[in-house]
Amino acid sequence: MEERRGGLRSREKITDAFSKGRHGRRGKRKASAVRVDEAKRSTEEEQRPPSSRRARVGRRSDQQGGSGGVSKPALRKFLQILRRRLLNDERGRKCRESSEHFQESCEKLDNLIRSTIIHGTNNSVLLVGAPGSAKKEVLERVLGDLLAEFNEEGKSASVGVVRLSGLLHSDECSALREIARQLCDTWDLNFLKSASFSTNLRFLREILSELDKGHKTVIFVLDCLDLYTTKQKQGLLYNLLDALQGSQAQAAVVGLSSRHDCLELMEKRARSRFSYRKVVTPAPPPEEGIRVLKELLTVPEGSAGDDGLLSGSDPSLQLSGERDEEEVKAFNREVAAMLCSEESKAVLDRFFKCNATIYTVEQLVLGLICSMDGSVSTLTLPMLRAACGSMSVTTLVKQGLQMSVLDLTMLVAMQRLEKRGKESYNFQHIYKEVESLRSADQRFGQEAALESYVRLVEQKFVETIGDHRRQQEFRPSRLLMMGCEIERIIAGHPNCPESLRRSAANIFL
Template sequence: MKGKKSRSSGGRFSEVDKKDECINPVSKTQEILKLRLSRNHIPSEIFGRQEEKRHLKDLIRRTGLFGESNSVLIIGPRGNGKSALVQKVLVELGEEEDIHTNLLQVHLNGLLQTDDKIALKEITRQLQLENTVGDRVFGSFAETLQFLLEALKSGNQSSKPILFILDEFDLFAQHRNQTLLYNLFDVAQSAQAPICVVGITCRLDVLELLEKRVKSRFSHRQIYLFSNMTFEDYVMLFKELLKLEDDFPDRRFQSDWNKSIEELSEAQSVVDMLKRQFSFSQDVCALKQLLFLPVCNLNEMDVPRLKPAMFVESMKISTSDSKSAMLHGVSILELCLIIAMKHLTDIFEGEPFNFEMVYNEYRKFAQRHSSMQVFHKAVVLKAFEHLVALELVKPVEGGSTKIQKEYRLMSLLLHNTQIMDALQKYPQCPTDVRNWATLSIS
């Protein structure tokens, strides 16, 4: 068939081989980096987590090799590498033949498995026991789980060890009666079957969420991950996320690309950008988000290499104030109302205000300036309600809903600096309005 020629005995290459040789290295690089930045990339090394990795790896290995049941919680703020640590441990253990063939894995997420019934179905699916369960009806969650564990027993009546990974562990604690957690911890504690339960959570007070009966069956093993990354580690991570592996098809391009990344990491503007991001947040996901836009802008014709200016621009976009940006799209009338609220907040030192107060401030300003149109009160109220809908203004909590909307207490969700910054960038902002914002009303 045409287009399906294979390599002949004379050494001719097929059309597919020729196509592979003609791969655009820039497009291929962009594809690889996009996948690396948008998915759960497992780094070649977990910086500063050697002791925690050794501890977790040892717990899971003992379950896989000796059938020893365990339970452990990995606790730490978001972006500190909890999931990456677990994935790295699983990859390394997967290279050990005895564990790779013997240890079953079940991955659950509190955002997806929102109740125990859904979680049980997911456990059944991942263990591939749908046909075994069939149309059976069970009396309780514990009975169903026990049946699943029994179904995994081999001919010598020994169960295969199972690793349960519970991401967003604190959300499982919100399930009714915490049935899933109770039964998993109970199986692990009583050694009914060899299982290892690993919970991942960002809630430092997660143990306070557990019921007494659940807490009594938990091993109380906890691995805390707090940020101990140095700036040098952060720069190393930056380079690792952007460098190409040795298996890249075009070795010459790979060498040149990695050399350019080394030079990029030493550019002063990039170093300053990384220092600013590092001081603000050491979240790895935030760093990936920062790198994603420059990678997306790669182009063989115009931008075949990453440049420092691309990262500076990405930093500006990622740190832009969303509320200030929203102010660029409001009408002049709405902008005047925001300035009136700013003045009221300054006069009354942060105390809440109502629409009537805002309207009086706006009317006094509009009547003093002949260039400003004085809108009817109903129109101004509509503009005020639009600002509430945009969540730039919000009703005071605890206020009565029976009060007329004109007199309902409100608070401004914008800082003075945000308002002044938006005024400087507002397209064709009237001078009178800008000057009014800078006035101090006594």
């Protein structure tokens, strides 16, 4: 009996093993069949055109919601709306005119030119500001208001405008010919193209006296005034200002320049005939820049554009329905929260120290829109840092990243002197500071440091002031770079020593 039981048990084990093996082989065959099907599907997917694969992926991604409750189709629509509003000329003008500094500059310039028109006095003024600080917008706003107020349709103009540019009218002959042409066009006179320099100069004096008799005013606009202060172009300034002063005509001269020392570049005979009135268009403070940035990144609620800027545009950009309104509010809420965070304020504050104009704000907004469009997500801190960092690379920074360690040490030494309150310093002061900055393995001789100092002056990193008859090492100088630019050079310089990085870090704390 026991032998029979043992035989039954062994047969059961063999049967179980056989059934398990059979089922195992079936499972392996099923798994292999699944793998073959997956391989066939992947092969068919690869053989399909790329457009169909992208469309399938796009449909799957579009069905998913964007970050913060904003769907990706809605985000793309919002970015397209922001881009169109940003590239609209009327929108840019409104952003500039909303600034308080813009209004103050307009009032000052309007008062000076208006006194010339009403009281018949000669005036000259310099409109100065950094590139992109809305100098031309201020001038065009004032001139547009004055011409609309004092000139009547169908009658001879009471106020005329003559525009010259230092880039276009490089010599005296072409400049006087252009003045005569614009005066003839304004008051319907015959213009003689073949007139010589002396003939045009005599015509200018005669027409100014005639305009004085008729109580008419002419406004001369000299764009890029600093280009007229070179040696071969000083004659134009002298002849024009002398003609205005000699005729006692009702005329005003408005010079535009980005250099604050433009008047000091004039010769004495021209400078004595040009008043020292200045209207400065300052760069907006960081708070103003952040306000404009937030305004340009905000989607208007209710329609695709504000104040009819995009009326008649693509109907697909029109916002309607509760879903669109909720997504607009969500998008604007996320942008506002991002710009109000402490990290964003620190990044923007550093950015506006080097790029504090409305133009740079608009360029920053365009970069952020492209970043959000590429990643299909709302505004994030890495996007803001990358956009600000790419725009902060100025020409001086690019050049500074390739300078030697000695030149970089000289710049850090000058920055340390300025932090201590020194407005100017000579080479001896700088070299003493360099001696305190050098490490044990780096020593710079005085002759090599002097060569580096001369090189920095030639490359416009440093400018010398005061008496030029002094020796080079005793001549006062000052730095032409900002601290944030030097900090960026040190952060990106490939060969900057660690000791110099630590010394510079103490300066920029």
